[in-house]
Each structure stands twice: as C-alpha cells, then as structure tokens.
Amino acid sequence: xxxxxxxxxxxxxxxxxxxxxxxxxxxxxxxxxxxxxxxxxxxxxxxxxxxxxxxxxxxxxxxxxxxxxxxxxxxxxxxxxxxxxxxxxxxxxxxxxxxxxxxxxxxxxxxxxxxxxxxxxxxxxxxxxxxxxxxxxxxxxxxxxxxxxxxxxxxxxxx
Numbered sequence: 001x002x003x004x005x006x007x008x009x010x011x012x013x014x015x016x017x018x019x020x021x022x023x024x025x026x027x028x029x030x031x032x033x034x035x036x037x038x039x040x041x042x043x044x045x046x047x048x049x050x051x052x053x054x055x056x057x058x059x060x061x062x063x064x065x066x067x068x069x070x071x072x073x074x075x076x077x078x079x080x081x082x083x084x085x086x087x088x089x090x091x092x093x094x095x096x097x098x099x100x101x102x103x104x105x106x107x108x109x110x111x112x113x114x115x116x117x118x119x120x121x122x123x124x125x126x127x128x129x130x131x132x133x134x135x136x137x138x139x140x141x142x143x144x145x146x147x148x149x150x151x152x153x154x155x156x157x158x159x
Contacts (some may be wrong), residue, residue: 001100002137004144005090006042006049007065007115008106011035011129013059018071023057023082031059032066034149039067041147041155042104042131049073050101053106055075055081063129064106075103081107087118092137116143 011031015109016022027035032152052075060094064075079103080089085107113126119134119141126132147155 001136001143002104003028003094003097003099003155004103004134005115005119005141006115007045007126007132007134008038008063008101008104009109009112009126009128009130010055010057010060010063011038011066013128023025025059025085027059027062034152036069037054037062037149037152037156038063038131041152042067043070044078044155047071047090047102049104050097051076051080052104052106052115053078054106055085057082057108058082060108062108063105065159067104067106071082071104075106078105081105081111085115086110087115089116090136119143141154 010030011034013025023095024123051074052068054060056077068075113124116124116132120143122143124146127148131147133145135144
C-alpha cells in the first residue's frame with residue numbers, strides 16, 4: 001500500500017525585507033487564518049497523520065503549530081524542509097513510516113511544486129496555505145489532490 005505525502009505551504013507571511021533575516025518572517029493575520037483553516041479542513045475530512053514535519057523557519061513553524069492544533073499531532077522541525085527540500089529528502093522522511101501512513105510536511109516554494117513534479121510529472125500552482133497530496137509507492141507518485149486556500153475554507157466550514 002502506498003504512503004501519502006501531504007504538503008502544506010506556509011501561510012501568508014510578512015514581506016521580504018521587513019525583518020533582518022528571512023528565517024524570522026512571521027505569518028500575517030491572514031496567514032494565521034490560512035494555517036488554522038488548513039488544520040480544520042483536514043480534521044473535518046478525518047485525515048490522520050503519522051507525523052508532521054516542518055521547516056524551522058518561523059512562518060512554517062507557526063503554520064504547522066496552528067494547523068496541527070486540530071489534528072492531534074505535534075510538529076517536528078526538519079532541517080531538510082528549510083531550503084532545498086527535494087524528492088530524496090521526501091523519500092527519507094517517508095522511509096521512517098509504514099505503508100499506508102500519511103505524513104504532513106510544512107514548507108516552502110519553490111521546493112514543494114518541484115517535489116510534486118518530480119514524483120508525478122504534474123506542474124502545480126502552489127498557493128500560500130495550500131495543500132498538495134501525493135501518493136508514493138516504489139518511488140513513483142500520483143497527485144491525489146491540490147487544495148487551494150479557498151477550497152480548504154469551504155471544507156473547514158461547518159455544514
């Protein structure tokens with residue numbers, strides 16, 4: 001049975017140049033909402049994760065923390081997600097998990113669209129606060145879903 005890689009791009013952050021270092025850029029109020037909505041949407045879908053890994057950059061860490069509040073999993077910082085996250089790094093993370101398990105990774109562009117492409121051949125427009133789901137078996141992958149923030153918002157709303 002294939003493993004699933006769920007990629008959550010961090011929410012909207014303060015612009016480049018507003019802080020001394022890129023690593024310290026924080027989420028805007030809109031970015032905080034995007035992160036909370038992503039977690040609520042995944043929770044309403046009943047998605048359970050074996051683990052959540054996050055980039056150590058503030059905007060990603062905060063996105064992971066807010067999203068995971070609704071998911072019952074504690075985010076773990078993973079340096080590979082800081083910059084240069086690629087197919088091999090994704091396979092390394094997945095190697096620590098059993099077949100059929102799902103892991104959530106929280107990180108950045110341009111890495112995430114490239115990882116999706118490397119596994120599936122798909123070209124995706126990865127919005128801040130958006131999610132892509134890739135099923136991975138024997139090194140190849142299939143794009144199962146691409147959810148933009150507005151779609152996550154619809155999923156998170158009580159019916």
